[in-house]
Amino acid sequence: xxxxxxxxxxxxxxxxxxxxxxxxxxxxxxxxxxxxxxxxxxxxxxxxxxxxxxxxxxxxxxxxxxxxxxxxxxxxxxxxxxxxxxxxxxxxxxxxxxxxxxxxxxxxxxxx
Amino acid sequence: xxxxxxxxxxxxxxxxxxxxxxxxxxxxxxxxxxxxxxxxxxxxxxxxxxxxxxxxxxxxxxxxxxxxxxxxxxxxxxxxxxxxxxxxxxxxxxxxxxxxxxxxxxxxxxxx
Numbered sequence: 217x218x219x220x221x222x223x224x225x226x227x228x229x230x231x232x233x234x235x236x237x238x239x240x241x242x243x244x245x246x247x248x249x250x251x252x253x254x255x256x257x258x259x260x261x262x263x264x265x266x267x268x269x270x271x272x273x274x275x276x277x278x279x280x281x282x283x284x285x286x287x288x289x290x291x292x293x294x295x296x297x298x299x300x301x302x303x304x305x306x307x308x309x310x311x312x313x314x315x316x317x318x319x320x321x322x323x324x325x326x327x328x
Numbered sequence: 329x330x331x332x333x334x335x336x337x338x339x340x341x342x343x344x345x346x347x348x349x350x351x352x353x354x355x356x357x358x359x360x361x362x363x364x365x366x367x368x369x370x371x372x373x374x375x376x377x378x379x380x381x382x383x384x385x386x387x388x389x390x391x392x393x394x395x396x397x398x399x400x401x402x403x404x405x406x407x408x409x410x411x412x413x414x415x416x417x418x419x420x421x422x423x424x425x426x427x428x429x430x431x432x433x434x435x436x437x438x439x440x
Contacts, residue, residue, distance in 0.1 A: 217387070222370075250429070259332075259418050259431030260371065305370060315386065316429065318370040 218243040220308050222319025229296050230327050237322045239306035240288040246308040249289045250316070251280060254303045263304075264291070293324075301326045331355065332432035334419050340438045341409050349404040349435050351419030359422045360402040361386075361429065362394060364415040371418065377402055378424075409439045 219242040229235045241249075247268035252260035266273045266280045266289065273280050277296075282289040293300055306319040335350045353360065358379045363371040363386075373386030377396040391413060393405045402421075406413055419432040 252431075257433075259420075259433050261431065262428050265428070307371075315373060315376070316371075317387070318372070320368060320370040 218246055218308055218310070218317040220306060220317050220319045222306050222322055224322060225320065226323045226325070228325045228327055231296055231298060233296055235291075235293045235296055235300070235324055235326075237291045237304055237306070237324070238288060239290070239308075239319050240286075241308040241317075242287070243308070243310060244284075244287060245310045248309045249280070249282060250307050251278075251291050252305045252307065252318075254305065254321075256302075260305060296326045298326050298328055300324060332419055332421055332430060334417075334432040334435050336435060337433070338436040338438075340440065341406075343410055343439055345409050347406045347409055347437070349406075349417055349419075349437070351402045351404070351432060352400050353402075353419075353421040353430075353432075354400065355421060355423075355430070356399060357421035357423050357430075358399070359424060360396065361420040361422075362392070362402070362404045363418045363420065364388065364413075365418060365434070366415050374404065374417075409437075411439045413437065414439045 222239045250265035253263045254260040277294045279292040303321045307316040309316045332353045361376045362374040365371050372388045375394040377383045380399045417435045420429045422429045
């Protein structure tokens with residue numbers, strides 16, 4: 217089955233700087249890659265996703281890039297703010313998202 | 329607007345007991361999912377349902393059962409709880425198999 221690896225497991229960034237989280241996947245048939253943000257005591261919340269027919273997608277300060285040849289995708293957060301502090305999860309699925317395979321998460325801390 | 333609700337919020341359970349975690353969504357989503365979240369392992373899919381009346385197995389289905397009698401409810405049952413089922417359980421829903429997944433607030437279950 218699909219295997220998703222996520223790095224780093226923890227990341228500390230000075231407020232205003234950029235943060236990058238990377239994920240690799242094993243199944244070349246995967247074609248849907250969402251990113252979730254989880255705040256303490258809450259469920260994960262989708263923040264951005266990308267499908268395999270595009271290489272990059274942006275939404276304000278958040279962007280995701282996808283390299284299908286190398287089977288990796290990354291989350292980029294620019295101009296980081298304290299409210300960006302959370303655990304971020306990447307995921308991958310084939311076809312739809314009834315069987316999302318998640319990475320192990322990255323705890324992002326923004327240092328004021 | 330409730331979205332997805334889960335009950336109970338937390339529970340301590342003796343090993344061998346039966347337990348049902350409840351999940352209800354009011355968005356009329358067709359698809360629903362149950363995940364467990366364990367430290368260092370991210371979120372793993374237990375069972376899913378693409379539409380009322382159908383269910384499917386995820387990555388870690390053993391020891392769990394689900395039913396989908398109607399669109400709104402998707403209960404998860406542990407027939408005979410074991411300590412390895414200590415985890416945080418998240419229910420999610422999406423409009424279809426390719427829709428965005430929305431997560432509930434989670435149930436923290438401890439099996440002693």
